[in-house]
Amino acid sequence: MSATKMTGAKALLEALERQGVKHIFGILGGAILPVYDELCRHPKLRHILSRHEQCAAHAADGYARASGRPGVCFATSGPGATNLVTGIANAHMDSSPVIAITGQVPTNGSNSSYMIGRDAFQEADIIGITTPITKYNHQVRSAAEIPWAVNAAFYIATTGRPGPVLIDVPKNVQTDVAEVSFDGKIDLRGYRVAGPPHPLQIRKAVELLVEAERPIILAGGGVITANASDELLTVAELLLAPVATTFMGKGSFPEIHPLSLGNIGMHGNPLANKMLLEADVLLAVGTRFADRATGNLDSFCPEAKKIHIDIDAAEIGKNIEVDVPIVADAKQALSAIYERLIKQVKKKTDSPWLQRINEARKLLNPPEKAEDGKLKPKRLLQTLRKLLPESTIVTTEVGQNQMWAALYFKALKPRTFISSGGLGTMGFGFPAAIGAKTACPDRHVVDIAGDGSFIMTEQELACSVVEDIPVTVIVLNNGVLGMVAQWQRLFYKKRYMAVKLGRSPDFVKLAEAYGAQGFRVESIAEFEKAVKQALKSTVTTVIDVPINSEEDVEPMVPPGCGLGQQIGDY
Amino acid sequence: MENNQKTIVIAALVENKPGVLHSVANMFRRRNFNIESITVGHTEQKGVARMTITVSGDEKTLEQVVKQMNKLIDVIKVGRLEPENIVSRELALIKVNAPDAKTRTDIINCVEVFRGHIIDVSPETLIIEITGTSDKIEAFLNLMKPYGIIEIARTGVTALARGLHSIRIEE
Ligand SMILES: Cc1ncc(C[n+]2csc(CCOP(=O)(O)OP(=O)(O)O)c2C)c(N)n1
Ligand SMILES: [Mg+2]
Numbered sequence: 001m002s003a004t005k006m007t008g009a010k011a012l013l014e015a016l017e018r019q020g021v022k023h024i025f026g027i028l029g030g031a032i033l034p035v036y037d038e039l040c041r042h043p044k045l046r047h048i049l050s051r052h053e054q055c056a057a058h059a060a061d062g063y064a065r066a067s068g069r070p071g072v073c074f075a076t077s078g079p080g081a082t083n084l085v086t087g088i089a090n091a092h093m094d095s096s097p098v099i100a101i102t103g104q105v106p107t108n109g110s111n112s113s114y115m116i117g118r119d120a121f122q123e124a125d126i127i128g129i130t131t132p133i134t135k136y137n138h139q140v141r142s143a144a145e146i147p148w149a150v151n152a153a154f155y156i157a158t159t160g161r162p163g164p165v166l167i168d169v170p171k172n173v174q175t176d177v178a179e180v181s182f183d184g185k186i187d188l189r190g191y192r193v194a195g196p197p198h199p200l201q202i203r204k205a206v207e208l209l210v211e212a213e214r215p216i217i218l219a220g221g222g223v224i225t226a227n228a229s230d231e232l233l234t235v236a237e238l239l240l241a242p243v244a245t246t247f248m249g250k251g252s253f254p255e256i257h258p259l260s261l262g263n264i265g266m267h268g269n270p271l272a273n274k275m276l277l278e279a280d281v282l283l284a285v286g287t288r289f290a291d292r293a294t295g296n297l298d299s300f301c302p303e304a305k306k307i308h309i310d311i312d313a314a315e316i317g318k319n320i321e322v323d324v325p326i327v328a329d330a331k332q333a334l335s336a337i338y339e340r341l342i343k344q345v346k347k348k349t350d351s352p353w354l355q356r357i358n359e360a361r362k363l364l365n366p367p368e369k370a371e372d373g374k375l376k377p378k379r380l381l382q383t384l385r386k387l388l389p390e391s392t393i394v395t396t397e398v399g400q401n402q403m404w405a406a407l408y409f410k411a412l413k414p415r416t417f418i419s420s421g422g423l424g425t426m427g428f429g430f431p432a433a434i435g436a437k438t439a440c441p442d443r444h445v446v447d448i449a450g451d452g453s454f455i456m457t458e459q460e461l462a463c464s465v466v467e468d469i470p471v472t473v474i475v476l477n478n479g480v481l482g483m484v485a486q487w488q489r490l491f492y493k494k495r496y497m498a499v500k501l502g503r504s505p506d507f508v509k510l511a512e513a514y515g516a517q518g519f520r521v522e523s524i525a526e527f528e529k530a531v532k533q534a535l536k537s538t539v540t541t542v543i544d545v546p547i548n549s550e551e552d553v554e555p556m557v558p559p560g561c562g563l564g565q566q567i568g569d570y
Numbered sequence: 571m572e573n574n575q576k577t578i579v580i581a582a583l584v585e586n587k588p589g590v591l592h593s594v595a596n597m598f599r600r601r602n603f604n605i606e607s608i609t610v611g612h613t614e615q616k617g618v619a620r621m622t623i624t625v626s627g628d629e630k631t632l633e634q635v636v637k638q639m640n641k642l643i644d645v646i647k648v649g650r651l652e653p654e655n656i657v658s659r660e661l662a663l664i665k666v667n668a669p670d671a672k673t674r675t676d677i678i679n680c681v682e683v684f685r686g687h688i689i690d691v692s693p694e695t696l697i698i699e700i701t702g703t704s705d706k707i708e709a710f711l712n713l714m715k716p717y718g719i720i721e722i723a724r725t726g727v728t729a730l731a732r733g734l735h736s737i738r739i740e741e
Contacts, residue, residue: 131593132600136643139589156643189739190585190646314637317630 008143009038015150025056029076032103034174055431057087062432067439078122093422097157135163143178197328212281221248222286231334244272251411299562381408397453399483427456461514511542607726649737658729667718
């Protein structure tokens with residue numbers, strides 16, 4: 001092993017470069033200054049100055065989801081680190097490989113610099129704070145340890161079920177000089193990544209699938225993470241099994257495919273929700289059976305024998321009892337199932353089950369809403385789909401905008417629909433779009449936003465303009481915190497409390513104030529024109545689309561109900 | 571409480587480094603698992619500590635406890651010790667009132683029956699050391715109550731599986 005003398009700061013940046021890092025989102029401060037000073041000498045690492053650390057973490061998250069490569073963010077100690085917390089929790093819930101590096105007040109230096117644990121200026125126990133929201137976190141205590149910490153962080157964040165990792169670097173460790181080596185072993189004896197699927201379990205799964213008359217595949221975010229969409233498609237087509245997706249699984253299966261049922265869940269596609277009730281075998285892949293996806297568990301997919309593939313053993317049996325558990329990578333497991341299936345079944349072109357599905361597909365077509373002069377989300381999103389190239393990456397904010405996007409904007413490819421599923425973080429979509437655009441500069445990135453959410457992280461307009469990372473934000477502007485207003489309308493007898501946004505800023509002027517361009521559109525024709533201009537633009541575009549403030553997302557499975565108990569028009 | 575609750579002992583070999591106890595305890599709290607007792611100590615292997623955790627819940631919960639423990643990166647190995655197949659011990663130090671000779675002899679007799687030891691004597695008090703299963707310690711404490719217990723310190727349960735079944739890191 002070759003060792004070189006260098007500072008901790010240099011060791012950190014070299015280790016990141018060796019991991020292939022090209023972009024870092026962050027905001028600096030006192031406790032991370034030595035690292036930023038070293039950054040002057042690393043022109044290959046592009047630092048993107050976020051305008052709030054939460055957004056640095058979201059950008060790193062969007063970067064990771066769009067590219068499949070880990071996203072990196074930096075923050076200083078104390079408030080910088082605590083500002084990351086929402087972003088880290090968001091990445092944790094959605095299993096996204098974010099590497100967060102925080103400065104920390106000095107530890108074990110000379111007596112006068114010993115500060116950690118003494119409530120020093122800008123000291124926050126970020127290790128304690130992020131323990132439950134990271135896959136792993138670690139405070140380095142010596143410069144020599146840094147390459148190990150970085151390599152372990154990347155290994156842990158990206159393997160198995162991915163997740164965020166935080167490394168806390170005390171200031172004196174950044175300046176200390178040590179003999180540093182980059183080729184040490186990672187050696188994590190407590191960390192095991194699931195191996196290939198167990199052949200016996202694959203055999204049992206295939207037995208069930210071969211016998212199945214009404215199989216359904218449920219694809220979750222794990223299919224996207226494992227890059228297993230091709231395998232999913234081959235298994236589905238061989239079995240002629242319709243594919244429903246969870247919210248996180250959206251994009252894992254082309255939603256224009258004849259076997260696609262769309263999303264299940266609280267605001268799922270009625271077809272997916274209804275058909276699950278009739279399935280006799282469920283093949284669930286890379287999903288944790290989240291409550292918003294399953295509805296009341298007692299009536300979830302009641303008739304079906306269940307096969308559950310997940311790389312995280314703890315997810316199996318956590319929310320739902322299954323008949324055939326398979327702890328494995330989704331890609332490997334689906335390939336193994338296919339290899340075995342192909343020997344036993346002949347490819348069909350039709351089945352009674354498919355006919356039943358197609359009948360239901362016709363019946364469950366929701367009626368067009370009466371026009372009331374305002375633009376309708378459904379029509380807007382269907383129009384948007386037509387305007388955007390297939391490769392376009394769409395992010396969303398949280399609320400009605402997000403659920404409309406899930407219902408009406410058809411995702412065609414994995415990693416092109418990026419949204420905060422588990423944590424439901426308003427303000428995620430815009431910084432995530434900046435991250436996605438950074439990772440995929442040749443593709444268009446569009447954030448489908450709500451007015452309330454956009455205001456939460458709108459300051460990143462500065463980042464996107466100054467750093468020249470142009471994206472498009474489409475604000476479905478209903479003047480309310482629409483989703484909670486909908487709950488008050490449906491479940492609190494229209495007692496509206498604190499949901500009116502009142503006089504929102506003029507989003508066109510707001511965009512212009514930041515040096516971005518803004519359009520307000522009142523008709524589909526204007527909308528089309530604005531989107532086309534945005535796609536041609538070299539600067540970020542905000543499109544303000546006024547919509548009715550009392551529009552509901554329909555249908556809906558009320559909280560506590562089963563997926564069969566959807567209310568609303570469909 | 572549901573009646574299918576049971577109590578088991580979980581033995582975990584963990585990296586002996588700062589923060590591990592925190593991450594384990596944090597996981598238990600966050601997932602609403604019930605720790606009845608927890609003990610931590612060094613093992614025969616350098617850098618490895620052993621945690622012995624007594625936990626109760628229904629079967630599904632206990633299964634989750636083991637899986638969630640396994641997920642923690644600094645937890646190297648987790649084993650589930652069923653009550654039927656283990657030897658378990660707890661140690662208690664008990665300070666009781668013993669102001670006169672009659673009381674002292676009575677207490678000393680009890681201690682002998684329970685194979686404990688008197689480890690400190692003062693004019694007013696005795697300190698008793700007693701080792702055994704938690705049931706045995708409970709029984710002894712009940713006996714001491716009438717004399718007036720001043721202070722108790724219990725270690726919590728520690729346990730090993732009987733025979734060859736072991737929770738250790740294979741070299
Ligand atoms: C950070 C955060 N705060 C609060 C909420 C609760 N919440 C969920 S949806 C919603 C309203 C979102 O409003 P808007 O962005 O305008 O979207 P709309 O539903 O109107 O489309 C709120 C407040 C949340 N999800 N995230
Ligand atoms: Mg709104």
